Each structure stands twice: as C-alpha cells, then as structure tokens.
Amino acid sequence: GAVVSQHPSWVICKSGTSVKIECRSLDFQATTMFWYRQFPKQSLMLMATSNEGSKATYEQGVEKDKFLINHASLTLSTLTVTSAHPEDSSFYICSAELAGVNTGELFFGEGSRLTVL
Amino acid sequence: AQSVSQHNHHVILSEAASLELGCNYSYGGTVNLFWYVQYPGQHLQLLLKYFSGDPLVKGIKGFEAEFIKSKFSFNLRKPSVQWSDTAEYFCAVTTYSSASKIIFGSGTRLSIRP
Numbered sequence: 001g002a003v004v005s006q007h008p009s010w011v012i013c014k015s016g017t018s019v020k021i022e023c024r025s026l027d028f029q030a031t032t033m034f035w036y037r038q039f040p041k042q043s044l045m046l047m048a049t050s051n052e053g054s055k056a057t058y059e060q061g062v063e064k065d066k067f068l069i070n071h072a073s074l075t076l077s078t079l080t081v082t083s084a085h086p087e088d089s090s091f092y093i094c095s096a097e098l099a100g101v102n103t104g105e106l107f108f109g110e111g112s113r114l115t116v117l
Numbered sequence: 118a119q120s121v122s123q124h125n126h127h128v129i130l131s132e133a134a135s136l137e138l139g140c141n142y143s144y145g146g147t148v149n150l151f152w153y154v155q156y157p158g159q160h161l162q163l164l165l166k167y168f169s170g171d172p173l174v175k176g177i178k179g180f181e182a183e184f185i186k187s188k189f190s191f192n193l194r195k196p197s198v199q200w201s202d203t204a205e206y207f208c209a210v211t212t213y214s215s216a217s218k219i220i221f222g223s224g225t226r227l228s229i230r231p
Contacts, residue, residue, distance in 0.1 A: 004160075034219075041126075043207065043223040044161075093161070095219075105151070106219060108161035 002028045004096050006109035013084055014117055020080045021112045023094030029074040030096035034106065035067070038091040050077040074099065084116045119144040121210050123222035130198055131230045138193040138225050140182075140208030150191040151209040151219070152182055161207065167191065178202070200229045 003026040013019050023033055031052045036044040048069050049057040056069035066088075068080040077096075081088050091113050095106040122141045130136060142148060152164040165176025172184040182193045191208060208222040 041224075041226075043221045046218065046220075049218070095161075105163060105166060108153075110160045 002096070002098060002107040004030075004094065004107045004109040006092075006094055006112045008112060009110060010113040010115070012115045012117065015085050016083055018080055018082045019084055019114060020078055021092055021094075021114075023077045023079070023096070023109050025075045025096045025107070028096075028107075029099040030077075031074060031099045033071060033077040033094055033096045035069060035077075035079050036093045036095070038093060038111070044093060052077075081114065084114070086116045089114055089116045119210060119212060119220050121208055121220050121222035123206075123208050123225050125225045126223070127226045127228065129228045129230065132200055133197050136193070136195040136198045136202075136227070138206055138208075138227070140191045140193065140222060141189050142191070142208075142210045142220075143189065144210065144212055146212055149211045150182075150184060151211075152176065152180070152191075152193050153207045153209060153221075155205040155207070157204065164193070164206070198227075198229050200231045203227060203229045 005024045005026055007022045011019055033050040035047045037047050038044045046059050047062045050069045050071040052071045052074050058064045071077040091111050093111040094109045120143045124139050150167040153161045154164045155161045164180050165174050167174045167184045175181050180195050182191055184191050205224050205226050207224045209219050211219050
C-alpha cells in the first residue's frame with residue numbers, strides 16, 4: 001500500500017525557534033497533501049491543504065505566516081512552525097492523496113510530536 | 118458546515134464481545150464515508166470505506182459498517198472483538214463537492230480486556 005513518512009517523529013525546541021517537519025510519499029506521487037493538528041484526546045483538525053507547485057490553502061483560524069507550508073515536489077511537503085511557542089506544542093500529522101484520485105481516501109504519516117519549551 | 122459525531126469517547130469491552138461504534142454526520146448531499154483506525158504508536162490507517170452501492174461495507178480484520186442514509190449514520194461493527202483491536206477509531210466523511218477535504222469525528226478509544 002501507499003506509504004507516507006514524516007520526519008522527525010518528535011522534536012523538542014526552545015520558544016522562539018522555528019521547526020520544520022517533512023512529509024514524504026515514499027512510493028507514490030501526491031499532488032495534494034494535508035496537514036492536521038491533533039490535541040490530546042481530540043480529533044484531527046485540518047490545518048491546511050498543500051498543493052504541489054502552488055500556495056497552500058489554509059483553514060479558517062490557522063495563521064499562514066505561523067505555519068509555513070511548502071510543497072515543492074510531488075513527493076514532499078514541509079510544514080515549518082515559525083517562532084514556536086509552548087501553545088504550538090501538539091501532534092502534527094500529514095496525509096496524502098494519490099495523484100489523479102479524488103475520492104477522499106488518504107494515506108497518513110506517523111505524525112510528529114512537537115514540544116516547545 | 119459538515120460535521121461528524123462519535124458519541125462514544127471510550128468503550129471498554131471484554132474479548133469476544135460484540136462491538137458497535139456510533140457515527141453520525143451532518144450533510145444533506147452525497148457523501149463518502151470512512152472509518153480509520155490508529156493502533157497504539159502507529160499511523161492512521163483505513164479500516165473501510167463507503168462510496169456507493171451496497172450500504173453494508175466489509176473492511177479489514179472482520180469489521181463492517183452500515184450506511185443508513187435516513188439516519189445519517191455509518192456505525193462500525195464487529196461481532197467478536199480481540200485484544201488486538203485496542204485502538205482509536207475515527208469516523209470521517211468527505212462530500213462530493215469537496216472530495217479531498219476530510220472531516221473527522223472526535224474518535225472513540227476502544228480498550229479490550231484480555
């Protein structure tokens with residue numbers, strides 16, 4: 001099956017620094033990737049839709065200058081949390097959809113846990 | 118706006134018990150419905166999906182779900198659970214007009230007593 005990998009799996013950083021999280025589709029091409037945030041004991045909240053070669057589409061309430069998304073190739077999307085603060089600590093998950101398929105069936109990464117001190 | 122409700126936040130069962138997890142969605146148009154499972158320390162993975170056709174959908178590991186359009190429901194069932202079914206289960210929906218924008222329910226944590 002299609003595999004999506006995230007890196008790093010977990011990261012601890014100091015307040016005010018920036019952190020980059022990578023999302024790769026290992027064995028398929030993905031024109032669209034999605035970034036979610038998951039708080040403890042809560043559901044996944046869609047943050048943004050990452051489109052290869054174009055600007056990301058952010059959900060309401062998500063600061064695009066805070067969460068920079070780049071989707072430079074068909075297999076890689078990155079999420080950069082800029083000037084991170086403790087309230088940004090969370091579990092970030094990405095998913096990808098097979099290029100040319102538009103059914104909503106998604107393949108998820110293992111998630112990246114960010115802790116901001 | 119579309120939403121998905123999972124009313125059971127935490128379900129505890131003994132092995133061999135039957136399982137039914139509730140899922141209701143709010144949207145008046147055509148939907149695609151999914152159940153995803155997240156085993157401890159692992160990725161979210163697709164358990165089963167409904168796009169069209171037979172409303173009773175069979176998934177992996179003996180799970181099934183029934184789409185009841187009149188009730189806006191897509192409940193997940195398994196006749197006899199195993200300890201290995203311990204996981205978080207998420208119901209999700211996409212709409213015909215926005216097939217890639219998936220909306221998740223809040224999840225149900227299933228704990229199976231050996």
